[in-house]
Amino acid sequence: METVVKQQVDIATRRNKIHPKKLALWVGLVSLTMMFTALTSAYIVRRAAGNWLEFSIPSIFYINTLVIVGSSLTLHAAFAAFKREAGGAYKAWLSITFLLGFAFVIMQYLGWEQLAAEGVPLTINPSGDFIYAISGLHAAHVLAGIAVLGVALAMAFIRPLRVTPARKLRLELTMTYWHFVDVLWIYLIVFLSLQR
């Protein structure tokens, strides 16, 4: 009798195919995407209007793309280690991800310095300003991701590793967001390279 009741409850709750928090995050990401779509659309509109300085994207930005893609892969490795309860590997991969995230932000800054050194400092022409604005806003979102990763990292070192639904969910949410800023950067770098 009890199992029948439990089955019925399960059937009733299975309507929630996706966890509400995950859905909420995805909806939020759609909204963030719109913010960057607005900026890249503004870029196209402004570029078509003329008085547009032509220059090439700093090479550091391309190298940095590898860094952030790499960090997504290491975060995945961390998640795999988490699922098989391999504490050492989990901490190691998570630390590497965290460091790669930091490296990305620092290298973006170096990229801006390179851009300025190549004769496109801030406020000289909207074409350069757009690069600073778009990559700057993206970097701010990466920093938010680093903060979340920092919490995950601290927890990984403080608490003994145990796979509970709540912790798995948190890690999955972190991963979704981190992959998002990664994919967002790929979109931005491809966009900026093609729209020259």
Place this chain on the structure above:
Amino acid sequence: MASAVITAPATREDGLIQELGYEDHFHEHHHGDKYQSNFISHYIFSQDHKMIAKQFLITGMMWAIIGGLMSLVFRMQLGFPEESLAWLKPFLGKWISVNSDGVGSLTQDFYYALVTMHGTILVFFVLTAGLSGTFSNLLIPLMIGARDMASPLLNMMSYWFFFLSGMVMFASLFLSTGPFAGGWVAYPPLSALPQAMDGSGAGMTLWTISLVLFVFSVLLGGINYITTVLNLRTKGMSMWRLPLPIWAFFVTAILGLLSFPVLTSAFFLMMLDRGIGTSFYLSDIYIGGQALDHVGGSPILYQHLFWFLGHPEVYIIILPAMGIVSEVLSVNARKPIFGYKAMVFSILAIGFLSFIVWAHHMFMSGVNPFISNFFVIFTLIIAVPSAVKVFNWIATLYGGNVRFNPASLFGIGFVSMFISGGLTGIWLGNSTLDIQLHDTYFVVAHFHIVMGVAAFFGMYAGVYHWFPKMYGRFMNETLGKFHFWGTLIGAYCVFWPMHYIGMAGVPRRYYRFDTFQSFSHFDSLNKFITIAAVITFGFQLLFVINFFYSIWKGRKLTTPNPYNANTLEWTTPVEVGHGNWPGKLPAVQRWAYDYGKDGREFISQVEPIGPDESPEH
């Protein structure tokens, strides 16, 4: 474990819920009945959707009073420029300048500041937060059969971001240079150059901060509404069984989520222009004969980004009102809503079209006329789903056994306003007519009727209708009817004449008309509008008094379902506690609009379809 005590069902619906409902073991959790029982967690930092709805409503009302009073002040200056406003000096201080004859008048700078603040406050704080914030919060969980929002914490933060945003805007009223004065649309260069005018400095900075906080509020709220509607519907509540308000709130939330981030982007670039001297929006500007460094920017770019939000924003305002009115009219006409699916599809169509018409706000600001054609066509197409909705409301009322209470009167008034304002929208959607009509009082009349007054009517319909659900008491019906007739007649007296002066070419946003030969003969019409505005505002105070009086002294609600309505919020007890339903969650068996079916006046959504029930609605 209070719920484990089974008492005899008080109503037929209660019995059905106990028999067929869905047990989610909600009340067995530890928070139980002690949930948020102290004053601060119950009334201030509440996470209960019903309390948050009340917070949104009352904050919105406060802002409506402030924003409304502002419009009276500048209307008095506009209608009676020769009369003295010196009596306002104790309130407005240096913003009233008294000349040598002792005649006090509003300073020109502050006139613009008031117009700007009136627009910002009404559009964002009252008709977005006050309307969608209130009713999405109140009705989504109650109507879909959920215990609360998907994330009560984010929901609470949504209100407090709104509150903070309001406080920042309020603070800007007390700056020595005054609040921002460049119009609620904040076009550059007035917004992007701190030295452009008095309000462009600190006033604009606070304005921007306030609106960014507001965007956070809208996004947190919107994420919650969408997640809740998609994820937390009770058993049997399919999307096609959702009451129409929920469809409207759902699409509204999607519009907000897709359009408000674009506004943030626009502000982001503007802050860079203001703060570090980039030139996204600025080019070739001289101030005091001095050329500025800004080269290469385009103010049109801002307008594109702004109106990409701005146009969906008007539907963010009007869709909730439409949803509320659909429900109120159907319940009070004792008839199913006419064309339920057509209603849903029109909401979706309006939502979609709202994203591809934004440049109709910019026909006269240098947009390529060939591109304008595209926007004209889509703008006019919006008339189709809008007309579908209007015909459906009228068909719902037709032949109905209508109860004329304040809620249904405001619902009918909404339809009237929406038709009047919608028809002038078809004029304004034509780029050629805009050559004459743009930036005139015709535009002012159009948008005030169609999204200002109409949205207010929707809000009033909702407040009168669901007040018993919020406070367990009724609002006074006689006062409500006075309020309705005063507002209906008053609003038409204010805005109808504006069409004529607009067609004659009188421009909006001017400080005075008596000094222009071509406009000064509208003097008496202008005075009439001002007097009508003051009287209409007085009728709104009637509502405020009625509202607060009824919270404590109104006629008590004695039965859970006073209107004999079908939707789930009326299956909750008279005093709705945390978790909304004391025992099981209701299971939904049918759509929300079975009124007058098979000779029965109403059939609640929790009642199963009978074996001998006719299949059609």
